[in-house]
Amino acid sequence: MLCGFLLFISCVNADNRPQPRLTTKDIFIATGGGAVTVSAEFAVTDSERAKGMMRRSVMNDGEGMLFVYDRDIQMSFWMKNTLVPLSIAFISSRGEILEIRDMEPEDTRSVKSERYCRYALEVPRGWFARAGVQPGNIITGLVTVQPSP
Numbered sequence: 120m121l122c123g124f125l126l127f128i129s130c131v132n133a134d135n136r137p138q139p140r141l142t143t144k145d146i147f148i149a150t151g152g153g154a155v156t157v158s159a160e161f162a163v164t165d166s167e168r169a170k171g172m173m174r175r176s177v178m179n180d181g182e183g184m185l186f187v188y189d190r191d192i193q194m195s196f197w198m199k200n201t202l203v204p205l206s207i208a209f210i211s212s213r214g215e216i217l218e219i220r221d222m223e224p225e226d227t228r229s230v231k232s233e234r235y236c237r238y239a240l241e242v243p244r245g246w247f248a249r250a251g252v253q254p255g256n257i258i259t260g261l262v263t264v265q266p267s268p
Contacts, residue, residue: 135174136174137173137174137175137176138167138170138171138172138173138174138175140160141160141161141162141167141184142160142161143158143160143161144158144159144161145158145159145260146159146183146185146240146258146259146260146261147258147259147260148216148250148252148256148257148258149256149258149259150250150251150252150253150256151251152251155250155251155252156181157181157182157183157240157242158181158182159182159183159184159185159240160182160183160184160185161185161187162184162185162186162187163187168186168188171184171186171196171201171241172184172201172203172205172241173199173200173201174200174201175201175202175203176202176203177203178203178205178241178242178243180242180243180246180249180250181246182243183240183241183242183246184240184241185238185239185240185261186238186239186240187237187238187261188237188238190237191211191212191235191236191237192235192236192237193231193232193234193235193236194209194231194232194236194239195230195231195232196222196229196230196231196241197226197227197228197229197230198222198223198224198225198226198227199225199226199227200225201222201224201225202224202225203224203243203244204222204224204243204244205221205222205241205242205243205244206219206220206221206222206241206242206243206244206245206246206247206248207219207220207222207230207239207240207241207242208239208240208242208247208252209232209233209236209238209239210236210237210238210239210240210258210261211234211236211237211238212236212237212238213257214238214257214258214259215256215257215258216252216253216254216255216256216257216258217232217233217234217236217254218232218233218234218254219247219252219253219254221244221245222244238258238261240258
């Protein structure tokens with residue numbers, strides 16, 4: 120009985136932990152004022168994309184999480200169990216930023232892309248504006264990576 124209870128507690132606690140750091144690569148955004156770099160964790164599996172930034176307590180400027188899909192889709196994100204305010208860019212398959220939206224911590228309302236896209240990049244809220252990044256800018260370095268071990 121005690122063993123079953125401890126296993127249950129272990130499973131519950133595992134779901135409440137933040138996702139371990141994922142494979143990270145630098146990506147580059149060409150802006151009107153030059154290029155900026157983002158050290159982006161690549162979320163490429165269903166599990167990595169579903170957990171995203173949940174339960175993490177910090178994301179610094181210049182860091183991000185890139186959600187990679189194998190085809191263009193109309194994306195939808197929410198902030199359930201996400202503790203830091205984020206901005207999200209929806210990105211085409213050729214790397215063009217189509218739109219940028221801000222999201223509030225713990226908000227369960229969906230933020231949907233207006234168009235079909237291949238990638239989404241989450242960064243600290245307001246970082247895109249502070250870095251001079253806007254729709255129409257092109258991102259390079261969006262290579263597909265293998266899932267994190």
